[in-house]
Amino acid sequence: MARRALITGITGQDGSYLAEHLLGQGYQVWGLMRGQANPRKTRVSRLMSELSFVDGDLMDQASLVxxxxxxxPDEVYNLGAISFVPMSWQQAELVTEVNAMGVLRVLEAIRMVSGLSSSRHNGEAAKNIRFYQASSSEMxxxxxxTPQRETTIFHPRSPYGVAKAYGHFITRNYRESFGMYAVGGILFNHESPRRGAEFVTRKISLGVAKIxxxxxxxxxxxxxxxxxxxxxxxxxxxxxxxxxQQDEPADYVVGTGEMHSVRDAARIAFDHVGLNWEDHVHIDPALVRPAEVEVLCADTTRVRQELRWAPQVDFASLMTMMVDADLKHVAAEQEYGGLLAAGSW
Incomplete structure (x- = not known):
């Protein structure tokens, strides 16, 4: 019988790629959706015939249960979150409710359905649902x-980072308290043509295409x-x-181990289309964070050694991939009268 996976945030960048990957591994994939008429459902339109959906909301405990x-499910991947860091200063309470308390609610739903309790924390006679929490380098x-590893102390510099730290620690707590197979993936920045237009790499690739x-x-x-x-x-x-898929649950830092500046991203993107970035980029002080995170770089030793994982796409290839996709996207948007969503794929 095929394994079942439940993904929160399935219509986001990571959710769509994960759904594709798991379907390729022979899983039955379910997506948690806040209302079946959710307009973002079109983001996984190419997979619709292979996916199933279930109603649920990270702010509603009963719906998650x-x-x-x-x-x-055999596996639950909690990718649902408000992921645009600058927004967390404007809507700190909402971001905390979704990104922190939402994790607790998913863990509680798994605990209740699994029949786990602190007195039976080895999981015997309980369904062993494995849980993945999308933690963040912003913690x-x-x-x-530098670089940052699994044991590096957290010092978050945004309400987003603080909320993610809570989600990470409560995941670890449920692992230790109830014997739950629960892990936190401390992922560093990861981008793609499916990235939201508000994120800096996509803002650059989209801007380059329009210019x-x-x-x-x-x-x-x-x-x-x-x-x-x-x-x-x-x-x-x-x-x-x-x-x-490991025998024992553990948290992992995931990244490339290489650092690049926003300036590097702009230069590569503009060079790709034969333009000088300095002729087109200007600094807007309003876009500078109240408390900037200057340097983030992953120590990938553990994930490479224990999971045998390594990235396959380098930074320059990533930026040119995004520019090429946005050139096609913007051209199509012009042809069809601007009806395509910025995050469509």
Whole structure:
């Protein structure tokens, strides 16, 4: 019988890539959806005939219990979150409710359906549902060391990072308290043509495409010196899956181990279309974070050695992939009268 996976956030970048990967592994894949008429459902339209959906909301405990009970999954991947970091200063309470308390609610749903309790924390006579929590490198924030590893102390610099830290720690707590197979994947920045247009790499690739096609002349960016460890989302979902296939649950840092600046991303993207980035990029102080995270870089020793995982797409290839996709996207949008969504694929 095929294994079953339940994915929250299935209509997002990571959810769509993970769904594809798991279907390729022979899984039955279910997506948690807040209302079956959700407009973002079109993001997985190419997979619709192979996917199943169940109603649920990370802010509604009862709906999550019902969803887990209905699907009876072997694996649950919690990718649902408000993931745009700058928004977390404007809507800190909402981000905390979804990104922190939402994790607790999913864990509680699994615990209830599985029949786990602290007095029977070895999981005997209970359904062993394995849980993956999408943790984030933003938890490191003002990093105590570089590169960052699984044991690096967290110092988040945004409400988003703080909420993610809670989700990570509560996942570990349920692992230790109830014997739940629960892991946190501390993923560094990962991008793709499916990235939302508000994120800086996609903002760059989309802006480059529009400038190349003569639709705009300038691109506003914030801190060009911020350094990030950027990888391809399609690579990172493989690591998510591998984490749930190990004999014992453990948390892993996932990244490339290489840092690039926002300036590097802009230069590569503009070079790809034969333009000089300095002729088109201008700095908008309003786009600079209140508390900037300057340097994030992954120590990938553990994930490479224990999971035998390594990224396959380098940074330059990632940026040119995104620019090429957005050139096609913008051209098609012009042809069809702007009816295509910015995150469509």
């Amino acid at each position: 019902s969803a887990v009970d209905l699907v009876q 490191f924030g003002k990093a105590a060391e 190349k096609l003569g639709l705009q002349d300038r691109l506003a960016l914030g801190n060009l010196d911020a350094l990030r460890d950027w990888g391809f989302a399609g690579d990172y979902v493989r690591a998510m899956h591998l984490m749930l």
